[in-house]
Amino acid sequence: MPNLIENRFYYLDNFQLVLNWVDQRYSDLLIDEEQAFIRDFSSLPQVSQALLVRMVMRKGKLFRSSKLVYDEIGSLGAAVAPLVALGWVDNNPFLSVDDLFVLLKKTEIPHIFGRTLPKKSAKKSSQLEALRKEMREISEDGDISDIHPFSVWWPNATECVYQVKVCTICDHLRLLFFGNLRQSWTEFVLADLGIFQYEKVAFSSTSRGFQKRQEIEDYCHLFQCRERFQQGESADAVINDIPAQAYDSLLLEERRTRLLFQIAQHYEKSEDLVNALTVYALSNYQGARIRTIRIMERRGQLEAAFKLAKIAEYAPENEEEKQRLLRVIPRLMRQLGHPKEAVASRVLLNKMTLTLQKPSQQESVEELAREYLQLANAPQNAQVHYVENGLINSLFGLLCWDVIFTPIPNAFFHPFHTGPADLYSADFYRRREPQFKASLQQLDSDQYAETIRQRFHEKKGIQSPFVFWDVLTAELLELALLCVPAHHLKCWFERILLDIKANRAGIPDLIQFWPERKQYRLIEVKGPGDRLQDNQLRWFDYFSKHNMPAAVCYVEWTKELECKVG
Numbered sequence: 021m022p023n024l025i026e027n028r029f030y031y032l033d034n035f036q037l038v039l040n041w042v043d044q045r046y047s048d049l050l051i052d053e054e055q056a057f058i059r060d061f062s063s064l065p066q067v068s069q070a071l072l073v074r075m076v077m078r079k080g081k082l083f084r085s086s087k088l089v090y091d092e093i094g095s096l097g098a099a100v101a102p103l104v105a106l107g108w109v110d111n112n113p114f115l116s117v118d119d120l121f122v123l124l125k126k127t128e129i130p131h132i133f134g135r136t137l138p139k140k141s142a143k144k145s146s147q148l149e150a151l152r153k154e155m156r157e158i159s160e161d162g163d164i165s166d167i168h169p170f171s172v173w174w175p176n177a178t179e180c181v182y183q184v185k186v187c188t189i190c191d192h193l194r195l196l197f198f199g200n201l202r203q204s205w206t207e208f209v210l211a212d213l214g215i216f217q218y219e220k221v222a223f224s225s226t227s228r229g230f231q232k233r234q235e236i237e238d239y240c241h242l243f244q245c246r247e248r249f250q251q252g253e254s255a256d257a258v259i260n261d262i263p264a265q266a267y268d269s270l271l272l273e274e275r276r277t278r279l280l281f282q283i284a285q286h287y288e289k290s291e292d293l294v295n296a297l298t299v300y301a302l303s304n305y306q307g308a309r310i311r312t313i314r315i316m317e318r319r320g321q322l323e324a325a326f327k328l329a330k331i332a333e334y335a336p337e338n339e340e341e342k343q344r345l346l347r348v349i350p351r352l353m354r355q356l357g358h359p360k361e362a363v364a365s366r367v368l369l370n371k372m373t374l375t376l377q378k379p380s381q382q383e384s385v386e387e388l389a390r391e392y393l394q395l396a397n398a399p400q401n402a403q404v405h406y407v408e409n410g411l412i413n414s415l416f417g418l419l420c421w422d423v424i425f426t427p428i429p430n431a432f433f434h435p436f437h438t439g440p441a442d443l444y445s446a447d448f449y450r451r452r453e454p455q456f457k458a459s460l461q462q463l464d465s466d467q468y469a470e471t472i473r474q475r476f477h478e479k480k481g482i483q484s485p486f487v488f489w490d491v492l493t494a495e496l497l498e499l500a501l502l503c504v505p506a507h508h509l510k511c512w513f514e515r516i517l518l519d520i521k522a523n524r525a526g527i528p529d530l531i532q533f534w535p536e537r538k539q540y541r542l543i544e545v546k547g548p549g550d551r552l553q554d555n556q557l558r559w560f561d562y563f564s565k566h567n568m569p570a571a572v573c574y575v576e577w578t579k580e581l582e583c584k585v586g
Contacts, residue, residue: 028091028092029066029070029092030209030212031070031073031074031077031205031208031209032066032069032070032073034205034208034209034212035069035073035076035077035205036069037208038193038194038197039058039061039062039193041197041434042058042193042196042197043058044225045196045225045226045228045433046196046228046230049196049230049232049233049236051233053189054189054192054193057186057189057193058193060106064102064103065099065102067092067093067094067095067098067099068099068100068101068102068103070090070092070093070099071088071090071093071096071099071100071103072103072108072109072184072186074088074090074093075088075109075182075184076184076186076187076190076205077205077206080122081183081184081185081187082113082115082119082122082123082181082182082183083181083182083183083184084123084179084180084181084182085179085180085181085182086179088100088182100182107185108184108185108186109182109183109184109185110182110183110185111180111182112169112170112171112180112181113169113170113181113182113183114167114168114169115167115168115169115170115173115181116166116167117148117151117152117166118148118152120132120173121147121148123181126147129147131174131176131177132173132174133151191240192236192240195236195239195240196229196230196236197434198229198434198436199229199230199433199434199441200229201239201240201243203436207436208436211435211436216436216483217481217482217483218435218436218437218438218482218483219425219437219479219482219483219484220435221425221427221432221437222427223427223431223432223433224427224429226429227427227429227430227431227432227433228430228433229271229430229433229434229441231269235269235272238263238267238269238272239271239272239275241261242262242272242275242276242279245258245261245262245279246275246279249279249282249283249286255283255286255287255295256295258283259280259283259299262276262279262280262283263276264302266304270442270445271441274305274444274445277303277304277305277308278303278305280299280300280302280303280305280308281300281303281305281307281308283299284296284299284300284302284303284308284311285311287299288311288315293315293318293319296311296315297312297315297316297319300312300315306337306338306340306341307340307341309328309332309337309341310332310340310341310344310345310348312328313325313328313329313332313348314348316328317348317351317352317355322352322355322356323356325348325352326349326352326353326356329345329348329349329352330349332345333345333349338519338522339518339519339522339523339558340522340554340555340558343554343557343558344554367557367560367561367564368564369552369560369571369572370569370570370571370572371571371572371573371574372543372571372572372573372574373573373574373575373576374389374392374393374573374574374575374576375575375576375577375578376388376389376392376575376576376577376578377577377578378577385545385546385547385575386406386408386529386530386545387406388575389529389530389543389545389573389575390404390405390406390530390545393530393532393543393573397532400534400536401534401535401536402532402533402534403499403532403533403535404530404531404532404533404543405496405499405530405531405533406529406530407491407496407527407529407530407531408491408527408528408529409488409524409525409526409527410488410490410491410492411488411491411492411496411500411527411531412512412516412527413486413487413488413516413524413527414486414487414488414489414491414492415472415497415500415509415512415513416486416512416513416516417484417485417486417487418471418472418475418476418479418487419459419460419462419463419468419471419472419475419509419513420456420459420460420486420513421475421479421484422455422459423452423455423456423459424439424440424484424485424486425439425440426452426455428440428442428451428452430442431451438483438484438485439483439484439485439486443485443520444520444521448520449517456517459471460510460513460514463506463507463509463510463513464506468506468509469501472497472501473497473501476492476494476497486524499533499535500531500533500540502533502535502538503533503534503535503538503539503540504540508566508568511562511566511568515562522555523555523559525555526553526555526556526558526559527542527559528542528543528544528556528559528570529543529544529545530542530543530544530545530573531543539569540569541569541570541571542563542568542569542570542571543570543571543572543573544556544560544570544571544572544573545573545575546572546573546574546575547575548575548576548577552572560572
């Protein structure tokens with residue numbers, strides 16, 4: 021933190037970087053109000069700039085003056101005056117009872133409400149609910165409003181309240197910089213402190229997250245719809261505000277269909293199957309079709325469900341849908357009285373059972389299994405590591421590092437990308453196909469090992485959507501390169517590229533190495549009552565088809581230690 025301490029206005033420098041960045045790259049998309057903000061901000065005194073940035077970067081829009089004390093800013097009155105003059109900050113905002121309860125301590129509430137305060141000993145939340153009820157009753161009589169300036173609520177207060185009025189503008193600027201509203205101003209601080217390190221991508225100044233002003237407005241509209249839904253507003257109200265027509269932007273369309281899918285899931289869980297069917301039909305999001313088939317089956321629409329299932333069987337959208345159809349179609353055929361068809365064989369699993377003493381402490385079943393297997397195989401110099409999804413993804417991420425961070429247009433457009441913006445898009449692989457093929461071709465020679473080692477040392481600690489730096493040690497890396505055949509690595513990596521979002525997960529918990537024999541085995545650990553999930557079954561099916569060593573280890577509890585393998 022020394023560099024941040026030396027530069028007391030580090031946060032202001034970061035904010036100014038965003039303004040300059042947005043002005044240079046998005047000036048054609050900015051509305052007059054946003055352009056004026058960028059222009060006027062630069063003419064403010066430094067302490068006024070700093071105060072506004074401090075407020076914008078904090079949670080909420082309302083601040084007590086006692087909470088705005090910063091050594092580098094000095095006099096609050098002098099710093100805030102230019103902001104009030106511009107209308108960017110209100111120094112006497114109208115506040116509701118809810119606003120007051122956020123700002124005030126419990127001991128301060130009686131100073132405002134005095135004898136009208138119900139149940140002074142009650143919790144703050146209970147007091148608020150009682151006052152809401154009282155204010156509603158008074159308001160219905162037409163005697164009083166429940167919204168007043170802070171100075172009216174508490175005339176004798178020794179401080180005042182300020183409200184930031186430019187939060188929407190600043191959110192738009194943040195959106196333009198990051199391309200999303202998920203990332204916040206703290207990204208700068210985390211990078212400055214070295215907590216997060218980001219790959220330096222030489223992308224073009226014309227590479228942008230948004231190409232039209234309407235895309236910005238549409239993004240914000242969808243974001244607000246999602247916020248309303250997540251905060252408990254009725255699905256009926258929210259869905260009426262979601263556009264029925266598809267967006268031209270792939271980013272926006274993915275967000276629209278995902279939100280529709282989530283609302284349909286809500287209806288389904290609430291047993292409102294009619295609305296669930298309607299909304300699933302509006303969404304082309306992956307998984308909507310199989311959920312539609314399932315609801316049709318539940319509602320007795322067997323012919324319609326079977327017809328849609330056969331269409332899906334002809335061209336499944338992904339491995340997950342194909343897997344679920346293998347269960348649904350035979351069931352529908354049986355219910356419809358159709359002749360049985362040949363059923364695909366189930367995944368053949370190599371199984372082992374460990375009967376272990378149940379731990380007294382909170383030790384995971386995976387770690388218990390790892391420890392036992394490590395001891396049991398010690399004479400063979402075997403090593404067992406807990407890796408789950410970390411190892412295979414990391415090896416892929418290191419070998420294909422340069423491809424993943426290739427500055428393809430609109431894949432990178434700010435310095436804080438952990439990966440390309442189009443990572444989960446349908447055409448992610450297609451846009452980089454020649455580069456990926458060249459990277460994977462290294463697995464046909466010994467070059468791949470040198471590339472992986474080199475990237476491991478060069479990129480250590482840099483954020484990546486694939487590399488698990490907390491899992492991948494130098495020892496684990498060398499064991500993997502020694503014991504895992506290159507053609508197995510190639511198969512794994514090709515499967516990840518088929519469906520990155522789905523296939524990055526579901527990989528077995530443990531990997532066992534026999535360095536002297538240059539062999540390995542993947543092991544998924546399941547505790548009592550636990551079973552393989554669908555994505556894990558798909559991985560085991562893949563292992564079986566490619567003759568890869570993998571097993572499921574079922575753990576049972578007993579008072580004595582013993583191992584049974586079957």
